[in-house]
Amino acid sequence: MKGSEYHEITAYQRSGLASGGRIRGGTPSFFKTYPTLPFYQLPKTPELPSCSLGDVLTGATTLASNELNLSLLSIFFALTYGITATDRTGIYSFRAVPSAGALYPCEVYAWLGGFRDLPHGLYHYNVARHGLEQIATVDSNDAFFEAWITAIPYRSAWKYRDRAFRYVLLDSGHIFEQALVSAKVSGITNKFKEANWTGTYGCRSETAICQRLAVDPHHERPVACVAFAPLSETAKIDYLTDKKELLSASAPANGADYGPVILNAINGTVGEVTIPIAPDISEKLPSLLFQNNAVQVILNRRSRRNFIKGSISADYFESYPKAFSRALPIKGLTVYFVVERVDNYDEGVYELWFDGTRPNLKLTGKGMFMSQLADACLHQMWVSHASFAIVVLLNTEELEKTYGNAGYRVGMLCVGRIGQLCYLLSEALGLGCCGVGAFYDYEVTRVIGLHSGMSAYVLAVGPVKKQVR
Ligand SMILES: Cc1cc2nc3c(=O)[nH]c(=O)nc-3n(C[C@H](O)[C@H](O)[C@H](O)COP(=O)(O)O)c2cc1C
Structure with missing residues (x-):
């Protein structure tokens, strides 16, 4: 199904909201986790950078060129997809980015190489524990940083049914932009040559990327990638546990099934488009944008x-x-x-x-x-x-x-x-x-x-x- 057709059949009309069919399956889990994999706790209180949002948007940041370490990663992941608040009951949490219905259908992974105290490898960001779960090792001495945003559509379809794919893409776009901002704020970008920065919407083969990330394509699909130094396609990768066990972590609920409309829309819109990474803004911005601390702005966003x-x-x-x-x-x-x-x-x-x-x-x-x-x-x-x-x-x-x-x-x-x-x-x-x-x-x-x-x-x-x- 083409994207245009999908958007059209999921339009709401006053004569009746599109019901989108029955969703089969249980209440989804909103936090993906790999309990048996090596876990690297990210520092809960890293030293925070002091740039403003205006600095980040205009490229005027003068951050120290820190070494690549867990503190930088802590800032990057916390500001990209970390928990920033909980509701009064303490049960529901909110994140650095908004999400339709607060259902957070996305996950974030990164191929990381050259960071102190972290073996070269593939990592999943465990949001609930603010840490990295190591999925694979990479045999390389290079420094690399390639982050992937994936989506588990069922989490959103469970509530929004067929219309959910729209929200999954919008949520992913929020995270994509936030990842670019967080990388700048954390200073990670400073360590990689600008010529190697790439942003990618989608990918050429979802099957290939699902295999590489070890996620189950029935439940989870790649959506976009932000890389400041991409991992070489020929690098030797060793997965730390049985692939079947890794794939099983993608299932958000028993019997999770988001239905044929979303599946057809996903399969009909596969493709890769590489874009220039957010250019700096040269136009004059209000002085207030240079007075706030970017970290506080991101953490306070609601x-x-x-x-x-x-x-x-x-x-x-x-x-x-x-x-x-x-x-x-x-x-x-x-x-x-x-x-x-x-x-x-x-x-x-x-x-x-x-x-x-x-x-x-x-x-x-x-x-x-x-x-x-x-x-x-x-x-x-x-x-x-x-x-x-x-x-x-x-x-x-x-x-x-x-x-x-x-x-x-x-x-x-x-x-x-x-x-x-x-x-x-x-x-x-x-x-x-x-x-x-x-x-x-x-x-x-x-x-x-x-x-x-x-x-x-x-x-x-x-x-x-x-x-x-
Ligand atoms: C794609 C998208 C659609 C949204 N649609 C609505 C909406 O129609 N009405 C509304 O009140 N909030 C909407 N929201 C806001 C979410 O409800 C909100 O992001 C979520 O509850 C998390 O809260 P927070 O943004 O304060 O962290 C939307 C957010 C996103 C990202």
Whole structure:
């Protein structure tokens, strides 16, 4: 199944939310673990770097070129996918990145070589214990860092059924962008030549990567890769235990089955697209972005919905399109800003377009559309109290023309990256932000004033009443 078809058949409509069929299986486990493998505890309180989010985005970080060690890895993994908060009951936890329904369908692995006190090998990030489980050894003296994001779709499909693959891709895009930011903050990037940095959406053969990562393709699939020094394809790899035992760790529940629609969508959108790693932003950003500590911003990030209908400055507002140029432009993806309370900006819909790499905004429809948008977001009326909202639409035909079968995934991963940038900027600017993946697809498009294009994501941004914690 093509991505365009998948997106279309999982659209929500007022006449009835797509039921998506029956999900068979038990409650999923949200933490993958390998109890018998060697475990390397990452330091719980590593010395934290002091750069700001502004430094990270503009490439102005002057981090000491630390040796490659467990402290750097601790910062990288904690800031990419670590637990940052628990709810009042202490049962549910939240992570450095947001996740649709807090279901966290993704896992993170890394091929690591040249780190002090860590044998060269393949590691899985154990989120619950904040440590690395060694899956394989690699016979090499090289330094390498190649991180993989995989997804266990059942975790999300258990609640969202067929629509879950959308959320899996958006969640993965959030993690992808966050991994790039975390690598910069931790200083890991300093140790590897920029010419070797690569970002990859998808992969050529999922079977081959599943085998390499020793994950079970029935339950878990690779989604994206961030490498600052890729592992050589010919390196000798020895798995530390029986492959069957390793594969069994991928099963999230007894009888976990996410159904044929997602399976067909996964299989129909396989492909590899290599992209340049987030270029530094050359445009001027608000000074507040240089005053916060990036680590604190990431650790404090939460979805905040208690907007107070306040307005924000044009300077703050304009930092969003500037930051998005880390992931854009790409053909087949258009970002719109639905503006209601931004100083010096008329209320209306603005389309983001690029003059080369320079972002510009064009007013495409004048008026107040936030209430309509909130209603289209399954009546999540708090959206209407935000200062502005970001709506991302995909032209899947164009994406597929440009990137082949993988076009849909490329688009959705990119959308997730924009979402993560939006959350980070908002946190650093003292604003609230919340992603919205639940909407009547065609109504969102109509709010933008269009009759074509597929709604991929909505994010609301604005001043909020008080900090959640
Ligand atoms: C792809 C995606 C879709 C989301 N959709 C909604 C939504 O429709 N409504 C909502 O209130 N929150 C939504 N959220 C926010 C999640 O509920 C939130 O990230 C999750 O509960 C974890 O909380 P945290 O972001 O505060 O860490 C979404 C988040 C993501 C990443």
